[in-house]
Amino acid sequence: MDRPRMHIRALPLIPLACVLALAACKPAPPRTASAADAEAKPTAAPAATAPAAKPSGADDNLNAVLWMQRSVEYRAATETVYRAAADKLDLALKQPNWDALVPEERGNPAKGLKPAVVMDVDETVLDNSPYQARLVRDGKEYDEVTWDAWVAEKKAKPLPGVVDFAKAAQAKGVTVLYLSNRAVHLKDATLANLRQAGLPVADDSVFLGLGTVVDGCEQNGSEKNCRRLLAGKQYRVLMQFGDQMGDFVQVVANTPEGRDALLAQYHDWFGERWWMLPNPSYGSWEAMTFNNDYSQSRDARRLAKRAALDVAP
Numbered sequence: 001m002d003r004p005r006m007h008i009r010a011l012p013l014i015p016l017a018c019v020l021a022l023a024a025c026k027p028a029p030p031r032t033a034s035a036a037d038a039e040a041k042p043t044a045a046p047a048a049t050a051p052a053a054k055p056s057g058a059d060d061n062l063n064a065v066l067w068m069q070r071s072v073e074y075r076a077a078t079e080t081v082y083r084a085a086a087d088k089l090d091l092a093l094k095q096p097n098w099d100a101l102v103p104e105e106r107g108n109p110a111k112g113l114k115p116a117v118v119m120d121v122d123e124t125v126l127d128n129s130p131y132q133a134r135l136v137r138d139g140k141e142y143d144e145v146t147w148d149a150w151v152a153e154k155k156a157k158p159l160p161g162v163v164d165f166a167k168a169a170q171a172k173g174v175t176v177l178y179l180s181n182r183a184v185h186l187k188d189a190t191l192a193n194l195r196q197a198g199l200p201v202a203d204d205s206v207f208l209g210l211g212t213v214v215d216g217c218e219q220n221g222s223e224k225n226c227r228r229l230l231a232g233k234q235y236r237v238l239m240q241f242g243d244q245m246g247d248f249v250q251v252v253a254n255t256p257e258g259r260d261a262l263l264a265q266y267h268d269w270f271g272e273r274w275w276m277l278p279n280p281s282y283g284s285w286e287a288m289t290f291n292n293d294y295s296q297s298r299d300a301r302r303l304a305k306r307a308a309l310d311v312a313p
Helices: 035-039 062-070 072-094 129-138 144-153 162-171 184-196 225-234 256-265 284-290 298-307
Strands: 114-119 175-183 207-210 235-242 274-276
Touching (some): 062 072, 062 129, 072 235, 072 274, 114 225, 144 184, 175 225, 184 207, 207 225, 225 235, 256 284
16 A cells, blocks of 8 residues: 555445555653652662553564565565566567556556656655554554654665666656655655655656546546546556555455455456555555454454454364
């Protein structure tokens, strides 16, 4: 998704639209002992053994974030995706009718247009797991203010493999477009972060953020179909990269049935025109399990997710 918004983190949309956004929270400053604390220590009796620190509450995201940050398996997975995609670039360039946009999102012929690849940003190009780690540490959830503050820090690192792929695409004359659910007011910080990470940024126009106006197309929540249509007006899109189904095609119904139908319909596009990056931390896949309703309490959402498990008898 892009995140939440980290976040996409995630923007809740009622069943007829895909939730595609989540994000991260600013950590509270650590508490330090004060002089008053020291003076309050009992002196009349021997000090008792200090109790163990109270563990933080259970967080559904702990293992996911830990895996993304510490496992070699995650790094191997992202490098595998980008190396395989690089191997397909020449084939895509040689075939004039090759196009990674679905017909419904292609408003003009692609033949003869400049080549480009469309890349989601969060958890596809940039790694925001430090924000997710803050959330886990502090028991917090995404909100837009703290997400914006994180983006302004410009500290996100590139996913393993993405810089080599993007530079290889650029060397072949392929423009890299960043189609993100980061809001348009975050453009400057995002492009600066991309450049710092070593990714090619042709100019400001390659950032298509949430809120980009597309004449004749009404955006539905955080869906990206209008912006893909805009990209297709200028470019022949060779490939799309993302970590959510909505990064490739509009998800009209974010339900198990709706998502399964899209995968079945475009199954053959993955590993050729579409390239999916792993993201177990957040996304529309999670939101569908609790009917895309983020107004529910965290406990209620957890119960719905547990109910969605396929449990061995």
